[in-house]
Amino acid sequence: MSEDKIFCKGGGCTAKLGPEVLDRILPLLPRKQDKDLLVGYDHADDAAIYRLTEDLAIVQTLDFFPPMVEDPHVFGQIAAANALSDIYAMGGTAKTALNIVCFPESMDLNILGKILTGGAEKVEEAEAVLAGGHSIQDADIKYGLSVTGVIHPDQVLANQNCHPGDMLILTKPLGVGIVCTASRMKDVREADYELAVKSMTTLNKYASALAGNYETHACTDVTGFGFLVHLNELLGENCSARIFSDAVPFIPGCPAYVEEFYITAAGQRNRNHMKGKVEFQKESFFMEELLFDPQTSGGLLLSVQKEDAEGLLSEIRDLGLPAAIVGEVTEKEPLKILVE
Structure with missing residues (x-):
């Protein structure tokens, strides 16, 4: 990559839609009542929790964004660590991950390789399994993961459960x-x-x-x-x-x-x-x-x-x-x- 090539135009979580936008849109979405959906999007939690049995629930999340650093390998590591974090914020254990990739066809594929390698390293550190993914051609680079984890239904760390004095x-x-x-x-x-x-x-x-x-x-x-x-x-x-x-x-x-x-x-x-x-x-x-x-x-x-x-x-x-x-x-x- 040449020195004058701009890989990072400003990304990471700064690319998220503002919270006021989500506050206006999310209430308009239809909500299906399901007693096993322990955590949905009602309380701005980090991931969804769905109970499978009395002792087992799955934790689901996805996160992706444009680069915020110039090094593609480091960007891959950061994007993966960020996506995995939602599982940990709920108290869960990561099990599988799927790559989410947007990449310009005209760009050097070695850059994509470095991004995916960085992401795979963090998935491995998480002791999870990289199980596949999906890619599309796009004008700008974006990368992240969809992650599935597990947790006991009684051990979920959700929002809005703070106790005065904590x-x-x-x-x-x-x-x-x-x-x-x-x-x-x-x-x-x-x-x-x-x-x-x-x-x-x-x-x-x-x-x-x-x-x-x-x-x-x-x-x-x-x-x-x-x-x-x-x-x-x-x-x-x-x-x-x-x-x-x-x-x-x-x-x-x-x-x-x-x-x-x-x-x-x-x-x-x-x-x-x-x-x-x-x-x-x-x-x-x-x-x-x-x-x-x-x-x-x-x-x-x-x-x-x-x-x-x-x-x-x-x-x-x-x-x-x-x-x-x-x-x-x-x-x-x-x-x-x-x-x-």
Whole structure:
């Protein structure tokens, strides 16, 4: 690939439709009542859960997007890790994956090979089976996976099951969208870029497995809607939250990049969606942008019983993840989220 060839025009989870669009469209879809559909699209969960027997349910998800990095192999790894994450956010185990590919016929097929190889590596790391896929000719590259997993019906980590008093644990640093924007502007520090890539290619499998050993009430992964929109979905209608802004982990160079306005349109859509639902007690443009920043293959956001939070946090940090307790769940208040 020549140096002047633009592989990455801005993609990843920044390519998602805004949350306000989905809020208007999804309620119009027909809904079939089925007692075995334990989780559908009603509560903005990460994957669907369908019960097969008293002891077994399947977890289904799919996710794909355009490149957000220039390296095709790394892009494949990130896209696969991102798709697999939805299984882990529900507390499930990935079993099979199918490739989803859009690719220009005029482009070098070696690029496609690198993308698929990167994706296959992450499926293998997940101990799942790559079982096939589907491809179409398109003007732009897009790649992802459809993933099927399994879970016990009584062990699902769904949205909207937070308990007042729970602590909120975030397992990966924020700022991936900001860093990728700075990279496209060719004004990113190598250390920040490498940290962003490491974060995006790390499977949430390991943190999810640890969460299953503790009293974890709810979970989501932080992706294109940013920390605050995903937190809003996690809380549902019955809880509110306080966020400890000083504790939020982020990629070190992000304050400087935000100062240069290396921010995304998707982040501004997230901001608009949360109008009237969040209040920032401290005046910090950087923190606001960080919490609205769309993440690609972001970390898990866990709502954990207070007594278990420090123990779980310690084990997640032992994995090498810069996890932190970033807030607490409170009783329902008129203002949904307070950022302290």
